[in-house]
Amino acid sequence: MTEIIAITDPSDVRLRLYRDVKDRDLTGREGLFMAEGRVVIERLFVSPWCVCISVLTTPDRLKMLDISQAGDVPVYVVDQAIMDQVAGFAIHRGYLALGRYSGPAGLGEVLKPGRVRVLALSTIANTDNMGGLMRNAAAFGVDAVLLDAACCDPLYRKAIRVSVGGVFQVPHIRVPNLVEALTAHGVAPYALSPSGAVVLDDVAPAERSAFLFGAEGPGLAPEVMAACTSVRIDMHGGFDSLNVATTSGIVLYHMCR
Template sequence: MLDYVTDADDPRLSDYTRLRDVELRKSLEAERGLFLAEGEKVIRRAIGAGYPIRSVLTTPRWLTDLEDVLGDATVYVASEEIMSGIAGFPVHRGALASMERLPLPAVETLLKGASRRLLVLEDLVDHANVGAIFRSAAALGVDGIILSPRCADPLYRRAVKVAMGAVFSIPYARMDDWFEGLSQLREAGYQTLALTPDQTTTPLDIVKTADRVALLLGSEGDGLSSHWLEEADETVCIPMSAAAMAAGVDSLNVVAAAAIACHGLMRSAEPPSEQG
């Protein structure tokens, strides 16, 4: 159903208001059980992943690009000026979709599945970083992601946008209990590896991994908590070059570290090649 709107204050568009007001959006989206997908590719991926559409807000220019996947959804069509007034900034990708959230699986459900390689994120609060890590994990074949209770929401608009929709393609769950979270992983048969900048720990590329491994990544500033470092089965690092260390570069940002670690983690899951 198409509905042309001419007023940025139209109450029917309240799902889309003040998108850069983080606290408002977190409250509004939690209360209404929604998230926003931005741009044609991300909207298509959200629909393909089974998220129901609440409504779509777009401009006439972008309408035809989405017609084949919108079905009988309510579609609000506005000028670029009106759309910018609603969102609070120019929406260069031309389309926004308000989607209904699906229930998250319990951590136990994720752990009981066929997942062999997991990432566990402790207190990463930057939505862009969380989105980028999801994108790396999905691209490199990680089986799932577990979030600590205080981690940023992967379905927040900024995270979804940075992930290019990868948050829809990789299973994830959120812990209820940070303090006992690693015990739950070990009970499910996972080896827990804590990634740290400390170059005296075991290099990730030579660590002996078990069949099921959970790699722990810490927050943007402080890294992993002392509790999780102590609780982990082993601490590991990404080796830095001697030249980098001499120049005072002793670590990577969490997104770069996650991408390298995901690659190493998945290589360790590959069966050894046959010689002969």
């Protein structure tokens, strides 16, 4: 049962983990993440991979939040001034929530036998791009997102926001070596690169396929490229520059049908 709890004391201990939101963005909150915005938090409520720990909002905003699927979660209700004071800046959207991610126990849990589509990311350190990639993964229904050690956390506050909660819908898992993990599960790796050998339209993806993306600029490491079918998107006269999240949208649109 969702419990609505009015709080009037900004030093209330139950608000502890909502303090100084910005300062704690990159250091974490005892393994929890912070979500913001109504749509994002409603997606957190129904996430198969995350648990919502609590919600912080204002009396007016509470009326607009659909808590019918929130489950057994305390919703703390404070005045906007207290919310801003606790968080350390103005929370215009009027909603914060704490959550905990419990991803799959292993790749086998999400890469079941039969058709799979995987998004595999290397060195994506930009939270905007990470959020955009996770949003596209959710929109096109990929089965899992694999991350190497050099990727940022998809559960950073900004990545969650940019993903519009897509990060709650698709499981992500960090692996030591993308190609080895995929190969071990019988998933064929396709690497996107401006210098790819095959144009996207000519790719007939295997039943079990993964699409690998690296950071804009450096791209994927040569040893990763060498282990994959390399794929390119042809562009117009000399302007060989697409954002990595946009590229993933084009590729996943094609490959996840």
